[in-house]
Amino acid sequence: DAGVIQSPRHEVTEMGQEVTLRCKPISGHNSLFWYRQTMMRGLELLIYFNNNVPIDDSGMPEDRFSAKMPNASFSTLKIQPSEPRDSAVYFCASTNRDSSFGNFFGQGTRLTVV
Amino acid sequence: GDSVTQMEGPVTLSEEAFLTINCTYTATGYPSLFWYVQYPGEGLQLLLKATKADDKGSNKGFEATYRKETTSFHLEKGSVQVSDSAVYFCALVGQGGSEKLVFGKGTKLTVNP
Numbered sequence: 001d002a003g004v005i006q007s008p009r010h011e012v013t014e015m016g017q018e019v020t021l022r023c024k025p026i027s028g029h030n031s032l033f034w035y036r037q038t039m040m041r042g043l044e045l046l047i048y049f050n051n052n053v054p055i056d057d058s059g060m061p062e063d064r065f066s067a068k069m070p071n072a073s074f075s076t077l078k079i080q081p082s083e084p085r086d087s088a089v090y091f092c093a094s095t096n097r098d099s100s101f102g103n104f105f106g107q108g109t110r111l112t113v114v
Numbered sequence: 115g116d117s118v119t120q121m122e123g124p125v126t127l128s129e130e131a132f133l134t135i136n137c138t139y140t141a142t143g144y145p146s147l148f149w150y151v152q153y154p155g156e157g158l159q160l161l162l163k164a165t166k167a168d169d170k171g172s173n174k175g176f177e178a179t180y181r182k183e184t185t186s187f188h189l190e191k192g193s194v195q196v197s198d199s200a201v202y203f204c205a206l207v208g209q210g211g212s213e214k215l216v217f218g219k220g221t222k223l224t225v226n227p
Contacts, residue, residue: 004157031213042219043158043203050213091157095213102148103215105157 002026004106006092012112018080021109023092024073033103034067034077035091043091049075082113116141120204120218127194127225135189135221137178137204145206147171147180147187148215152201161189161202194225 005024013019025032033048047057049069057067064083069075079086089110093103121136139145146165150158162171167182176191187204204218 033215043217045214048213056214093157102160102163103158105159107155107157 004092004094004104006090006106006109008109009107010110010112012114013082015083015113016081017113018078019082019086019111019113021077021090021092021111023075023077023106025075025092025094026096026104027073029094029096029104030072031095032069032075033093033095034075035093035105036088037091037108038088046077079111082111084113087112116145116206116208116216118204118206118216118218120202120221122219123221123223125221125223127223129196129225129227130193131225133189133191133194133198133223135202135204135223137187137189137218139185139187139204139206141185141206141208141216143209144182145208147178148205148207149176149178149187149189150203150205150217152203152220154200158203194223196225196227199223199225 007022031050034046036044036046046059047067048055052069065079067077089108091105091108093105095103117140119138148163149161151161152158162173164171164180167180170179178187178189201220201222203220205215
């Protein structure tokens, strides 16, 4: 099992540019989560999908953030336009059934907006 | 709403010392409880879990017991190693198969040789 795969691992971009983060969940998992981790705010849930449908996006900070899951094996998190305060590590996680079975995390994308 | 409170770090120990990281929670009913570990530069990994009261989760020498009466899930290890240096997160999922994990703020552990 390859685990949750995220790309890129590192991204450096200039303020105002569009950024797209990618995630491939574990095959057979039907729930997918996007988290953001910063020193100030810790780990925050941004949005999660179940069976490719967004269930709760209340953690998405503002309209500049959007997420899609066009099929069971791929999801994107897009920031447009990016700002320096978006600099963080973004994690994708997946699980099957429900989270009482545990979330499985990718290695994260470290985003730096300059 | 549901919440998790962890002891604030950082925690610094010598190798072979005893480790306790306190975790208490607020939730209705019987949530499922977890400890996750994050090694430097990596994502979170599930360390152990317990899904009902009095259950003990264990893995890699770490243990935690689900205490409903004290709403606690403290993490313990009898003899830590340098390789245990990481950030540890306590988390819960609400009763009834909720999908949202609620995390504590994390506790950084450093083990010195």
